[in-house]
Amino acid sequence: MIDTHCHLDFPHFDADRAAVWQRAQAVGVVGGVVPGVCLRDFGRVVALRGPGMWIALGLHPGFLADHPPDALAQLESWLRRDRPVAVGEIGLDHLLSPETHARQLSLLEDQLRLAADFRLPVVLHVRRAHDMMVSVLRRISFRQGGIVHAFGGSLQQAEAYVKLGFCLGIGGVVTYERSRRIRQVAAALPEEALVVETDAPDLTPAAHHGERNEPAFLPEVVAVLAALRQTDPERIRMVTARNARRVLGLQGI
């Protein structure tokens, strides 16, 4: 299994980071992708890189106040120097205040162009803005693909992303019975489009509800996904790891 989205740089893991990763490896997580969300965290993100631990760097739409005026130029220097596997996480979050939407959009477009220049895929955070995201990707002819993390859209929206070379990240939300729509979508998606993630420390799966999420809980997502798709967990492990390697160009393990 590859956890395609875990924020192991966050302070939530300061006390036991090494133990968290050991627990993940003990249950079969062979790799993880840590996406940076703002410049002040990038040093910590880069320091985590190692065998089976890849990084992405990007300016998250939920942290606009933390991105200085020259943030894009600084991001470009980080990309040039530290060569992450993707630009991310970046995106559009329309659950946040409408006054932020225009700034979110311009930041997204700038970073998509930067990713295209560096020939890197992207890790996207998208809430209530899938149609707009798809139209932006089409408008600027973004061809590097990537992952739409914690995907919560419709099957039709998923198919639009797949056509653009994206995989959809399935995480803890799918483990809740009340998540009817995402369960239906997860069951119906083409196998080549599936990747799994925890989004640790957030989006904890049902069996650990209320706890800090961590990559060691990824097998619970895989088990639910296997049940929904009437296949065995081993197949989901294999297919999602292969998809993650393909879409992010992961090498090393």
Ligand SMILES: [Zn+2]
């Ligand atoms: Zn995230």
